[in-house]
Amino acid sequence: MLTAKTFYRWTRDLHLYLGLYLSPFVLVFAISTILLNHGWKPVGVPASPRVVDGIEIPQDLERVQGMRRALEVKKILAQVGVSGEINFIRTIPRENRIIIPVARPGQETTVSVDLKARTAVVETRETGIGDALIYLHRSPGPHNVAIRGNWLFTRVWRWLADGTVYLLLFLSASGVYLWVFLRAERRLGLILLAVGCTSCVGVIYAIVRG
Amino acid sequence: MPSSGDKIALWNRKLHYYFGLYLLAFVWLFSLSGLLLNHQWEFAEFWEKRNTVTFERVIQPPKGMLDLERAGDLIRQLEISGEIGSITTRAPDSLEIQVARPGTMFQVKADLARQRASVQQINVNGWGVFRMLHTFSGVQRTGAVERDWLLTRIWSFFMDAVSAGLMFMVLSSLYMWWDIKKKRRLGMAAVVAGIASCGFFVAGLRALP
Numbered sequence: 001m002l003t004a005k006t007f008y009r010w011t012r013d014l015h016l017y018l019g020l021y022l023s024p025f026v027l028v029f030a031i032s033t034i035l036l037n038h039g040w041k042p043v044g045v046p047a048s049p050r051v052v053d054g055i056e057i058p059q060d061l062e063r064v065q066g067m068r069r070a071l072e073v074k075k076i077l078a079q080v081g082v083s084g085e086i087n088f089i090r091t092i093p094r095e096n097r098i099i100i101p102v103a104r105p106g107q108e109t110t111v112s113v114d115l116k117a118r119t120a121v122v123e124t125r126e127t128g129i130g131d132a133l134i135y136l137h138r139s140p141g142p143h144n145v146a147i148r149g150n151w152l153f154t155r156v157w158r159w160l161a162d163g164t165v166y167l168l169l170f171l172s173a174s175g176v177y178l179w180v181f182l183r184a185e186r187r188l189g190l191i192l193l194a195v196g197c198t199s200c201v202g203v204i205y206a207i208v209r210g
Numbered sequence: 211m212p213s214s215g216d217k218i219a220l221w222n223r224k225l226h227y228y229f230g231l232y233l234l235a236f237v238w239l240f241s242l243s244g245l246l247l248n249h250q251w252e253f254a255e256f257w258e259k260r261n262t263v264t265f266e267r268v269i270q271p272p273k274g275m276l277d278l279e280r281a282g283d284l285i286r287q288l289e290i291s292g293e294i295g296s297i298t299t300r301a302p303d304s305l306e307i308q309v310a311r312p313g314t315m316f317q318v319k320a321d322l323a324r325q326r327a328s329v330q331q332i333n334v335n336g337w338g339v340f341r342m343l344h345t346f347s348g349v350q351r352t353g354a355v356e357r358d359w360l361l362t363r364i365w366s367f368f369m370d371a372v373s374a375g376l377m378f379m380v381l382s383s384l385y386m387w388w389d390i391k392k393k394r395r396l397g398m399a400a401v402v403a404g405i406a407s408c409g410f411f412v413a414g415l416r417a418l419p
Binding site: 013016017018019020021022023024025026027028029030031033034036037038039081083104105106107126129132133136140141142145153157158160161162164165168169172175176179182185188189192193195196197199200201203204206207208210 | 224227228230231232233234235236237238239241242244245247248250290291292311312313314339341343346347349350354355361364365366368369370372373374376377379380383384387393396397400401403404405407408409411412413415416418419
């Protein structure tokens, strides 16, 4: 039977080990928040563009939309040796061309496909570790939902980002539980908890009311 | 008498509790709103349920030399508050301003010759407010940082402070864990697993063919 003492020990150990596992994820989100909050921009150097000829254009490309279109576009990307999350697909009918920006953390590739000439120009830019952190912070995000998660690793990261939230909620709840047992810290802890909640609610109230 | 190492360990432990308790509400807010941004849950729908109000007001020619000064004066006349997002002058006598704060967006179109301004006010529900608080930092899409509203500056300060606080929580937890010798091995396994899985995404994906 689970006694109070055993429950306390399990909670303490899970708080420790899950916290240690989560540490790098928390650092990724915390550092990227500061970068985002100060408008940090990557300084990437683009590699020389390369041209790939003889591209086979999937027949259904023009007929399908959303994720099915992204999957058709992936067939082109496979031919030019590019993989990653397709950000969006821009069609320029007048030029018979499609532009496909493809992202990985710390790397941006733009593939411009001439549908008539069946050639593609591929340009890759290394954007560095700071940009990788920002990319992961924003991924998968609320934009272009219809095609988001078209790359396996974006779907895995979505799972990890969700897991980070759930574990963070567990860590904070278990942290409060463990603190309650520390009698000497109760008064000051309670004051700080109250001040934290009040300042959070107070600032939100001021912002929303304007 | 406790050694300086003991004192550091004691204060590290205390500050870990104190920061954790102070940051609790903020951490929950940003965690849950982050979760909402990554999922399109129907219950949290806000844009479809928005409420739009349009009104017109008489205005005085806005004072100031710069667009931002004129926009600031105009929104004061209209009794609107929030972060100025964009300012457009399509003609010498026109001024268009977008103003936003979590929960409310304003689109102002001022005809300076007629001294009138029309305002479209869009209000969203609590879920919309919750989501906007996560991203409300005054940083434009272009990356320009122009926080012209005091409350934007305060909120972005809290964003920085919460991030710095979380970094401290991580470092202080590592310090505390290292002090417990019998938990070093399993703890190391947890740290290595975390670094490996997170590091793969931060630095490893670029190396994939």
